[in-house]
Amino acid sequence: MTKKIFFLFFLLLTTPYILDAYCFGKNKIQTRSYDFKIVESQHFRIFFYSGGEELFKFAVPVLEEAYEEYKSVFGIDFDNKIPVIIYNSPKHFQETNVIPQLIEEGVGGFTEIFKSRVVVPFTGSYREFRHVLRHELVHVFQYRIIMGKLRSSLITATVFRIPLWVMEGMAEYLSLGWSRDAESYIRDLAINNKLPSVEELGYYGGYIVYKEGQLIYKYVAENYGEEKIGEFFNILVFRRSLDEAIKKCFGITLEEFDKRFEEYVKKNYYPLFKEFDSPSGLKEITFHNKDASYMNVAPALSPDGSRVAFITDRSGRTNIVLYSAVSGRKLKTLVKGAKTPDFENLHMLRPGVNFSVDAKRIVFSAQSGSGDRIYIVSIENGRVEKSIKLDVDAIYTPVFSPSGKFIAFVGIKNSRSDIYIYDLESDTTIQLTND
Structure with a gap:
């Protein structure tokens, strides 16, 4: 003992x-x-x-x-x-x-x-x-x-x-x-x-x-x-x-x-x-001294630049939140992490959030059950529109294609990190690199 x-x-x-x-x-x-x-x-x-x-x-x-x-x-x-x-x-x-x-x-x-x-x-x-x-x-x-x-x-x-x-x-x-x-x-x-x-x-x-x-x-x-x-x-x-x-x-x-x-x-x-100038014309929208957050990461601007989504730990859990890029005001919490088996980890140390071209959805990866999944979530109501389980050991930084028909992501499998493309319509995956 x-x-x-x-x-x-x-x-x-x-x-x-x-x-x-x-x-x-x-x-x-x-x-x-x-x-x-x-x-x-x-x-x-x-x-x-x-x-x-x-x-x-x-x-x-x-x-x-x-x-x-x-x-x-x-x-x-x-x-x-x-x-x-x-x-x-x-x-x-x-x-x-x-x-x-x-x-x-x-x-x-x-x-x-x-x-x-x-x-x-x-x-x-x-x-x-x-x-x-x-x-x-x-x-x-x-x-x-x-x-x-x-x-x-x-x-x-x-x-x-x-x-x-x-x-x-x-x-x-x-x-x-x-x-x-x-x-x-x-x-x-x-x-x-x-x-x-x-x-x-x-x-x-x-x-x-x-x-x-x-x-x-x-x-x-x-x-x-x-x-x-x-x-x-x-x-x-x-x-x-x-x-x-x-x-x-x-x-x-x-x-x-x-x-x-x-x-x-x-x-x-x-x-x-003397080699660095203090930045000007910036708007700060997170204040860790006030909101008790430690990490605010993976900021993603909406296509029109009016909103920003990012991952934060200010609630003691990792959430994805949506803010106005104009006023700096919080609009809503889109995803509550670590509360359900779907979002056990939102990959704070290797994060990635991305808007669809029409700004109606975001895509990200999260740990769920035996591995990672790609999630597509509605901006309007925060509901999961699609949960994608793939045959890889880990998934990072998924992004929508301009057409919205494909998702590119980094996948780890058999000791290698490669780029993959997932086809939303046919539910198939193509491995682009083999490094």
Whole structure:
């Protein structure tokens, strides 16, 4: 019992990928059986099933290359092979029995601490698949060091809290280096003077700990050397104090480290002020500070430009709403997500809403039951006019053709992401690409 409590406590502290997946009191439904096969490489045991053959072939060299990199960074090696479980789609991933808790759509992968099991889905992007594999493998090395230091005393685990930016920023930097998404995100925060200090960041969660944490390790690598990254983490786990670890590793206090990091940010981003003009002539129609929304995504303008439909989480659930593009006033809620089996997930992280040419309908994809469906919904009354189930593992960003007779969409099947055309009149599907 103690071991289970510690597992949940520690994982919730250190792994935001799984943070939102712990929803107790709900049942996880499996809609299919998985005929897992096992392939072993030098350092890994990879589990995959039918349709995932290309995924494991891709994963092996990615993981082995990352293993050699991280072995050098952390200064440790593994006696046993690391298990990696690959799912062909996010929906299949949500049905995993590696953990009993529900996994929300925003969870991109996770690492189970005691058995060092890495569990990842394929989302249609091999670039992202590579990133998540490398990111989660960093956690495997981190957990091995932490468990090695804390094995003698569970009491230490309840006292010592590693800041999330330490864990996730390191996983992002080692898996990606510096990236365009991090650059644009940090640039926006820096120019608007909203970047928290290193000490303040320790109290944050969410996306910012990944990206500012990534920047902190970039700063460390550029100013103290790449070798200091692994050294810092080992010292931090041993000393159980961020201030003490920084003092031992870099020879300065946390306060001085913070000051130098702030100067680094100013030198790199403040000159950009003169390169950007503040936008003008824009109308803001969502106000997250007032309506308690966190994500307002996938805006779609009606053909005449008078209305805009988008996905929002302001009600605590994901809904599709319709607004006036002229007045900014809400007109109606078209779709209420997560309330019925039809709209379990509206794909907030890869969303797509599209108007028909006559502006009488919208089309979008949503998770329903065993997989995704394409839905056509009436603008007038919000009723589902058509629900389309197709033989693919996932469906994203459907759009109407100008004639309204066809729908183009991105479909994932057998480890590949391709473009498909669905004929509304004949109820047939054509695969346009085979990449």
